[in-house]
Amino acid sequence: MRVNGVDLLVRTGGPAGGTPVVLLHGFPFDHTLWDGEFAALEGQFRVAACDLRAHGRSGGAGTPFAFEDLVDDLLGVLDGLGIDRAVVVGLSMGGYAALRFAEREPGRLRALVLADTKSAADTDEGRLARAAGARKVRESGVAAFAEGFLPKALAKRTLESRPAVVAKVRGMILGCTAAGIAGTLVAMAGRTDTTATLGRIRVPTLVVVGAEDALTPPADARALAAAIPGARLVEIPGAAHLPNLEEPEAFRAALLPFLRGA
Ligand code: MLT
DSSP states (O other), X not given: OEETTEEOOEEEESOTTSOEEEEEOOTTOOGGGGHHHHHHHTTTSEEEEEOOTTSTTOSOTTSOOOHHHHHHHHHHHHHHHTOSSEEEEEETHHHHHHHHXXXXXXXXXXXXXEESOOXXXXXXXXXXXXXXXXXXXXXXXXXXXXXXXXXXXXXXHHHHHOHHHHHHHHHHHHTSOHHHHHHHHHHHHTOOOOGGGGGGOOSOEEEEEETTOSSSOHHHHHHHHHHSTTOEEEEETTXXXXXXXXXXXXXXXXXXXXXXXX
């Protein structure tokens, strides 16, 4: 789908009359992060999962962009698919985009799932770490970046005993380019803080987090759930930053009933 001057890969499925659910992956992954959820949902829901700009097989890696462009892209995808109001499911960076979308386009939101994410913008220390990461991936390449990222994203048990999950995550990272990763780091460093919006969210919200997530720890998820009226919080034992891959059954046991009620 051509959106805002960029070609985005958008996978769609499910009945046209089903409740629309849009799945937003984290950084630096792609829409296949959600393969399991896509399969579980497409019998009942109208599902869309895209490679966000500068990720996977979508374009846009070669041009500087702002975090807001990801939100524009989400809006463009909804418009392109003729979807008025969607359930938006976002993991980590996808959750940052979902929260900014909730702030900017509340009327287009039906329900919200926030997985392993937070509302705060980067601290100065975080921004400097993004700059260092961007430099490193440009100098050392994506493979080295992937090996540095895996131990931060996955629980020790996943790393040691789930080689297929490790290979999948590595494969998604290797599917991104150094320019795309560096550009996304710069864009994330410039994103705004959505904390002030949380108390104004009026749609059903599910907050999920891996109990061992070190990148967006359970304390961030608890803060989201406490601030969003009526939000439900589920912590998933044995998982870190990617609970839908690390503990898929527990993740779907939280997600599916929520979506059926949305
Ligand atoms: C992600 O998984 O999207 C990233 O870890 C988010 C971030 O770097 O802030």
